[in-house]
């Protein structure tokens with residue numbers, strides 16, 4: 214799953230009324246199942262990184278150190294290893310158990326999932 218979609222899932226979890234530490238843990242816990250399902254991944258990691266850092270920055274500016282921010286940060290955190298020069302992946306969903314890669318047409322599926330999760334996160338702010 215793209216990191217920005219993970220961040221949206223974590224933000225949605227953070228909007229459920231949990232505290233910041235629980236939102237961070239819930240966000241991290243959401244990462245594995247989203248990486249295990251078959252999905253499309255953005256090949257250019259830098260684009261996903263820019264989008265995710267921008268989203269986290271926007272959430273931080275808009276909500277401060279909120280459960281929404283910490284949920285998003287926790288959900289995005291495991292993908293940090295994609296940016297490191299590691300010989301192998303350590304997060305359980307990034308190795309052999311990673312979900313089957315789907316073609317480009319499934320980018321739309323993920324865009325819809327992202328939009329739904331981002332909308333859920335924003336609804337939770339009200």
Ligand SMILES: [Zn+2]
Pocket residue numbers: 214244248291292306307
């Ligand atoms: Zn991942």
